[in-house]
Amino acid sequence: MPRKQDVGRKPWTDPDDAPELTDAFFARADIFDGPKLIRRGRPPSPSPKRQVTLRLDADVLTGLRRTGPGWQTRANAALKAWLAGQGQQRRTG
DSSP, rough: OOOOOTTTTOOOOOOGGGGOOOOOHHHOOOOOEEEHHHHHHSSSSSSSSOOOOOOHHHHHHHHHTTOOOHHHHHHHHHHHHHHHHHHHHHHHH
């Protein structure tokens, strides 16, 4: 009877063949302060954005997307500006 192939198993590697630990390796390594993992990258935002579902007319959505990458950020800025204008109208109106 034919022997089954070792599907999914990695071949054994001699630990003496391990790559050298370079400065680049340690630059990518996780950093711990005791048991706490110190996160890299951008710190959490004090006012994070929230995901919502918003139904828009097809032509509005097409027009926004046509403005290119960053259209969601620009839509957010336009809504903020509109809300700020609403506050001005209420004070003067």
